[in-house]
Amino acid sequence: DAKTTQPTSMDCAEGRAANLPCNHSTISGNEYVYWYRQIHSQGPQYIIHGLKNNETNEMASLIITEDRKSSTLILPHATLRDTAVYYCIVRRPISSGSARQLTFGSGTQLTVLP
Amino acid sequence: GAGVSQSPSNKVTEKGKDVELRCDPISGHTALYWYRQRLGQGLEFLIYFQGNSAPDKSGLPSDRFSAERTGESVSTLTIQRTQQEDSAVYLCASSLASSAETQYFGPGTRLLVL
Numbered sequence: 014d015a016k017t018t019q020p021t022s023m024d025c026a027e028g029r030a031a032n033l034p035c036n037h038s039t040i041s042g043n044e045y046v047y048w049y050r051q052i053h054s055q056g057p058q059y060i061i062h063g064l065k066n067n068e069t070n071e072m073a074s075l076i077i078t079e080d081r082k083s084s085t086l087i088l089p090h091a092t093l094r095d096t097a098v099y100y101c102i103v104r105r106p107i108s109s110g111s112a113r114q115l116t117f118g119s120g121t122q123l124t125v126l127p
Numbered sequence: 128g129a130g131v132s133q134s135p136s137n138k139v140t141e142k143g144k145d146v147e148l149r150c151d152p153i154s155g156h157t158a159l160y161w162y163r164q165r166l167g168q169g170l171e172f173l174i175y176f177q178g179n180s181a182p183d184k185s186g187l188p189s190d191r192f193s194a195e196r197t198g199e200s201v202s203t204l205t206i207q208r209t210q211q212e213d214s215a216v217y218l219c220a221s222s223l224a225s226s227a228e229t230q231y232f233g234p235g236t237r238l239l240v241l
Binding site: 045047055056057058059062104106107113114115116117118119 | 158169170172175186220232234
């Protein structure tokens with residue numbers, strides 16, 4: 014699976030959009046971009062994933078650049094409860110022989126400020 | 128619907144004692160994973176179940192660790208003769224099928240070995 018690079022930390026004002034970048038310049042054609050987050054003292058939480066097209070769900074939006082070398086997770090109206098470590102990972106489909114287990118990097122510590 | 132649940136949420140034990148950690152996956156999820164997360168560190172894969180069988184036990188750190196799953200539902204992770212280095216959060220995740228990419232995590236069991 015391709016390596017990802019994320020900023021170590023970011024701050025965001027409550028109520029504002031939080032835009033979390035992720036660089037995955039070595040991504041290959043069949044690799045998906047996944048985002049998880051981990052709130053302090055809780056288990057990781059799935060947020061969203063995508064392949065090429067932008068995706069939106071009730072939690073967030075995922076914007077993937079046309080060359081797929083980077084992506085941005087957008088939390089449209091950040092709240093204090095969104096303070097967490099956000100992990101961007103790139104995974105080949107399991108059907109292609111990719112390992113099933115998840116591996117997180119260091120992630121981005123997002124702090125939402127009141 | 129209900130998410131992944133784990134019990135106990137916290138466990139304090141003395142070195143040398145055995146502990147059992149329980150995971151109830153999301154109903155209908157056939158794949159189940161156990162991970163370990165030490166303080167401030169990333170996920171460490173332990174074992175993966177497809178149904179009641181464990182095709183991948185490669186992450187179990189020693190023969191003191193074992194896991195079983197029954198009825199394609201509940202799983203138990205057992206640590207025998209606990210050591211202080213076993214102190215960590217033990218996380219369980221489930222996914223709809225072995226080919227399904229998205230894993231949903233439980234809240235974890237915080238184990239402290241004194």
